[in-house]
Amino acid sequence: MQFLSPATLAEALAAKGEQPDAVPIMGGTDVMVELNFDKHRPPALIDLTRIAELREWRVEPGHLRLGAGVPYTEIIDRLRGRAPGLAMAARAVASPQIRNRGSVGGNLGGGSPAGDAHPPLLAADATIELASARGVRRVAAREFYLGPRRTARQDDELITAVLLPEPAGPQQFCKIGTRNAMVIAVASFALALNGRTREVGTGIGSAGPTPLRARAAEEFIAAELDWDEATAPAPTAVRRFGELVAATARPIDDVRGSAEYRKHALSVMARRTLAWAVTDYRKEIATCA
Amino acid sequence: MRVTFEVNGREVSADNVWAGESLLYVLRERLGLPGSKNACEQGECGSCTVYLDGVTVCSCMVAAGQAQGRAVRTVEGMAEQGASGEARLSVIQEAFVEAGAVQCGFCTPGLLVQTEDLIARTVGRGRGVPEDAAIREHLSGNLCRCTGYEKIVEAVRTAAERTEEGAR
Numbered sequence: 001m002q003f004l005s006p007a008t009l010a011e012a013l014a015a016k017g018e019q020p021d022a023v024p025i026m027g028g029t030d031v032m033v034e035l036n037f038d039k040h041r042p043p044a045l046i047d048l049t050r051i052a053e054l055r056e057w058r059v060e061p062g063h064l065r066l067g068a069g070v071p072y073t074e075i076i077d078r079l080r081g082r083a084p085g086l087a088m089a090a091r092a093v094a095s096p097q098i099r100n101r102g103s104v105g106g107n108l109g110g111g112s113p114a115g116d117a118h119p120p121l122l123a124a125d126a127t128i129e130l131a132s133a134r135g136v137r138r139v140a141a142r143e144f145y146l147g148p149r150r151t152a153r154q155d156d157e158l159i160t161a162v163l164l165p166e167p168a169g170p171q172q173f174c175k176i177g178t179r180n181a182m183v184i185a186v187a188s189f190a191l192a193l194n195g196r197t198r199e200v201g202t203g204i205g206s207a208g209p210t211p212l213r214a215r216a217a218e219e220f221i222a223a224e225l226d227w228d229e230a231t232a233p234a235p236t237a238v239r240r241f242g243e244l245v246a247a248t249a250r251p252i253d254d255v256r257g258s259a260e261y262r263k264h265a266l267s268v269m270a271r272r273t274l275a276w277a278v279t280d281y282r283k284e285i286a287t288c289a
Numbered sequence: 290m291r292v293t294f295e296v297n298g299r300e301v302s303a304d305n306v307w308a309g310e311s312l313l314y315v316l317r318e319r320l321g322l323p324g325s326k327n328a329c330e331q332g333e334c335g336s337c338t339v340y341l342d343g344v345t346v347c348s349c350m351v352a353a354g355q356a357q358g359r360a361v362r363t364v365e366g367m368a369e370q371g372a373s374g375e376a377r378l379s380v381i382q383e384a385f386v387e388a389g390a391v392q393c394g395f396c397t398p399g400l401l402v403q404t405e406d407l408i409a410r411t412v413g414r415g416r417g418v419p420e421d422a423a424i425r426e427h428l429s430g431n432l433c434r435c436t437g438y439e440k441i442v443e444a445v446r447t448a449a450e451r452t453e454e455g456a457r
């Protein structure tokens with residue numbers, strides 16, 4: 001096995017192009033588990049931690065450009081305002097030590113349906129930037145997840161950044177697990193209200209073969225919400241929203257929870273996050289007025 | 290491959306390192322620094338916690354090659370120097386011993402490093418002694434199978450208070 005330490009993105013892309021089955025390693029919090037337990041022996045590791053641009057973020061017109069390797073801790077400490085949903089999800093990942101290393105790029109690279117970064121990226125309609133020696137392309141998060149651990153990323157591509165639209169309303173994230181730290185989600189849910197377009201975004205984690213978006217629920221509640229005054233939506237509408245979210249999920253029974261429990265949990269998280277978000281939205285409107 | 294980096298202020302090299310080897314393995318098996326413990330090798334227990342370029346990480350989750358040229362600090366680097374140059378336990382280490390926060394001791398090195406980080410981020414930045422909730426949160430990635438955590442939280446609180454007093 002080789003250990004490659006490219007100093008630039010161009011070098012890393014060339015290496016990945018030459019050896020598409022080489023494994024990139026950023027925070028290593030997924031990769032090292034596999035190596036330590038000898039589950040996987042790739043021909044080479046490509047260390048991405050020396051590529052400065054992957055560790056950087058900057059504000060560009062209309063969006064935040066988050067380098068794929070920015071650790072969760074930095075997102076929590078610095079980006080709560082620009083990526084609120086993602087920062088809440090980052091806060092729910094593992095432990096401080098893991099958050100100091102783990103990255104959104106690694107979460108996307110692994111593509112686990114339980115990854116905490118996915119639901120907020122779906123809800124916020126984020127875009128994922130992929131690069132290879134062939135060039136750069138952008139894929140909507142909503143089109144990124146294709147199947148169990150299968151994503152739109154090609155074998156010769158690296159994830160370089162995530163583009164998060166400037167929030168135009170409150171975002172929320174909720175995760176169910178057996179402890180407050182160090183748990184893989186039994187189920188998770190993210191919600192984003194967009195007061196400008198009057199659209200609602202959703203993301204479901206750990207309740208299907210891929211992270212999912214609950215479109216019917218989004219359209220239903222966007223039409224129900226009082227976007228001008230942000231009065232609390234009718235209880236029947238809130239309940240219906242929860243049901244539509246649960247109906248979108250395609251969970252299985254596993255060691256972490258039953259399919260039935262996951263659906264129930266999702267309907268509860270959907271209702272709660274909606275209530276929190278509408279309350280936040282009301283405050284936002286009041287401050288603007 | 291050969292990996293060269295700084296450990297506790299001293300430059301060290303390890304030879305014949307396998308590409309998939311962890312920093313923890315290199316520290317323990319190649320550099321004779323067994324302070325950092327190997328209990329799970331999957332990032333769950335925190336007993337292998339070290340500083341990598343000033344940030345606490347699970348050293349079992351770092352590939353050795355990723356440490357090339359970087360600065361690592363382990364529990365072995367925590368002891369202080371007494372007046373006549375002898376090694377002396379740090380305030381945090383003392384507090385752990387006093388409080389009875391050490392039983393089998395396997396979790397202790399990781400807890401000490403993570404506690405030092407917490408105190409640096411709170412007391413060290415003028416934010417005062419952390420609340421119990423903040424202590425538990427910062428140590429949520431460090432598992433202990435012996436103590437039941439109460440004594441650990443007590444030790445951290447004591448160490449934070451003494452550090453604050455010392456700084457005044």
Ligand SMILES: Cc1cc2nc3c(=O)[nH]c(=O)nc-3n(C[C@H](O)[C@H](O)[C@H](O)COP(=O)(O)OP(=O)(O)OC[C@H]3O[C@@H](n4cnc5c(N)ncnc54)[C@H](O)[C@@H]3O)c2cc1C
Binds near residue numbers: 101
């Ligand atoms: C104890 C523990 C607890 C955990 N808890 C959680 C949790 O609560 N929630 C959660 O979501 N995850 C959790 N994880 C999983 C892991 O921490 C996350 O998936 C994290 O986001 C991975 O990021 P990384 O930078 O460490 O990835 P790495 O391990 O470096 O890489 C992960 C995968 O992505 C690929 N990859 C990395 N960067 C790129 C890139 N730029 N381009 C292309 N491919 C890339 C790698 O080849 C690999 O397949 C946990 C892990 C551990 C060890």
Ligand code: FES
Binds near residue numbers: 332
């Ligand atoms: S040995 Fe590294 S976290 Fe358990």
Ligand code: FES
Binds near residue numbers: 391392396397432434
């Ligand atoms: S003292 Fe034994 S594991 Fe903590």
